[in-house]
Amino acid sequence: MSDPIEDLENLKHEGLNVNPLPASEVRRRGTRMRRRNNAIAAVGALAVIAVVATPLAVVARGGDDASPGPVGTPSPSPTRTVDGAGWLQAIPGSSGDFDLTALPDDATFRYDVRPLPVVDDLTLCGVPTFSTRSNDPVAPAVDFLGATYSEPGTDGSAGRTLALYENDEVAAKVLDAVRHGVETCPTEQQGQGAPLVYAAVDTELPAEDSYVFTQQARMDKDLLADLTVFQVARVGNAVYLATDHTSAGGPQVVDAEVQRMATLSAPVLSDMCIFAAEPCRTPSGAESASAEAHPSIGEGAVSAIPADFPLDRDIASPEGDPLDGPSAKAQGVPPLDLCGRSVWPVDGVERLAVTATGPEYRESRELVTFSRSADVTAALDALRQAVKDCPEIPGDTSANDQLISLQEADLAAADDSVTFSMTYREGLGGGVYQFARVGRALVGTFNGGEWSTDTLPAGVEEISGKTEALLPELCVWTVEGC
Incomplete structure (x- = not known):
């Protein structure tokens, strides 16, 4: 068992300031800054986009003076109605609207x-x-997103989830259910293991409602260890849950971790104002329930992925098994890490995916939409550059080295594309990746199986034919539209 005091003195993520403002000061400054922003929007002057209405983020990011954004005519922030109309039902992307991974x-x-x-x-x-x-004891979420971090070489880990609900009343009941669960379970027996003890923390997060509690293992009468701190915060119809785990425990460790987590979560809690009844701004990546149903076109406009979008066209499991998707929650193109550079998944506005599997076979397709052409171009450029910079990934033996090669593909309907293969130096296996851009949409394909150098040309041609047939459907995200 490690020394709790020593663990406290060497808390992970060292060097981070942990001095968040009191909740009362957060609310006072937040009100002041929201009024300032609303006044500017009302007269059509410069849109203040660099600062949102929670000064904890200002403290973490260094400064109280917002830099004015580009000249424009901001749309007035909508007010959610009592019956729930207008509540966001999808989490906007991270391109300036909401970023669950945000940190100081x-x-x-x-x-x-x-x-x-x-x-x-x-x-x-x-x-x-x-x-x-x-x-869920209350209701399922209408949309959700997660983020995770693990401290290399330690037991430290952290996680975040943002869940959206039909309206603010449902979200409030979800938070109350967590509060009730902790209150009715002060101690949980773990068979032969140390019992777990739960306790609420007397602290307040900058949100409409919040609840912070801890889980610790009681090793003996006077020793607590394996601390996990839980943050639960609600703004409008959004509920944010964050956890942080460390092997130490006890009151001193709890105090330090709670304060540190408050600082780490400040940027996310600040941006959650877009989910409020009176949002701080209208997210570019989300349409209110009262918006017109027809899609918008042009740079900066974001059209929702149509419910009948044929992402599963020409995809079938070899043995007739059901597909996973198409849906926003389905498996898509596998996460891609090339020589230490993570290039997939990418952050966009919306996502749709579908996957077919079979013995020694997987075919996945994933559609990601963006609000700006520059964002999708940057994502594709990063993929292409990562492939060029990583010609091979060493295996445990030279025979298991993975060779990464750009492949020629005929995708005339794409604005830009990149196709590459990952095969083993010896033997069969690997996969073909293909990414094609049309307007502000990026469609990715992965075909994994018993590939070899000899089968790649014909395989790439077949994959490209399927992609080419789908690309005209992406016209909704072009400047001209369909």
């Missing part, structure tokens, strides 16, 4: 975004307390 500028680590909830399936004393799915 001086943070020494970064979260990885996940299209699945990371903090989920919370059960206390055998009673389901929180889940984004249908087994």
Whole structure:
């Protein structure tokens, strides 16, 4: 067992300031800054886009003076109605609207975004307390997103989940269910293991409602270890859950971790004002429920992925098994890390994916939309450059080295594209990746199986034919539209 005091003195993510403002000061400054922004929008002057309405983010990012954005005519922020109309039903992308991985500028680590909830399936004393799915004691989430981080070489880990609900009343009940679960489960027996103890923390986060509690293992009468701090915060119809785990425990460690987490979560909690009843701004990546149903076109406009978008066209499991998707939660193109550079998944506005599997076979397709052409261009350029910079990935033996090669592909309907293969130096296996851009949409394909150098040319031609047939459907994200 490590020394708790020593662990406290060497808390992970060192070097990060942990001095958030009191909640009362957060609310006072937030009100002042929102009024300032609304006044500027009302007269059609410069849009203040660099600062949002929670000064914890100002403290973390260094400064109280917002730099004016480009000249324009901002749309007035909508007010959500009592019956729920207008509540966002999808989480906007991270291109300036909402970023679940956001951290203060001086943070020494970064979260990885996940299209699945990371903090989920919370059960206390055998009673389901929180889940984004249908087994939640209140209601399932209408959309969710996760982010995770693990401290290399230690037991330290952290996770975040943002869950959206039908309206603010449902979200409030979800938070109350967590509060009730902790209150009714002060101690949870773990068979032969050390019992877990739960306790609320007397602190307040800059949100409409919040609840912070801890889970620790009671090693003996006077020793607590394996601390996990839980943050739960609600703004409008959005609920944010964050956890942070360290092997130490006890009151001193709790105080330090709670304060540190408040600082780390400040940028995310600040940006959650877009989910409020009176949002700080209208996110470019989300349409209100009262918006017109027809898609918008042009740079900066974001059209929702149509419900009948044929992403599964020409995709089938070899043995007739059902597909995973198409849906926003389905598996898509596998995460791609090339020589230490993570290039997939990418952050966009919306995502749709579908996957077919079979023995020694996988075919996945994923559509990601963006609000700006520059964002999708940057994502594709990063993929192409990563492939060029990583011609091979060493294996445990030279025969298992993975060779990465750009492939020629005929995709005349694409604005830009990149196709490459990953095969083994010897033997069969690997896959073909293809990414094609049309307007502000990027469609990716992965075909994994028993590939070899000899089968690649014909395989790439077949994959390209399927992609080419789908590309005209992406016209909704072009300047001209369909």
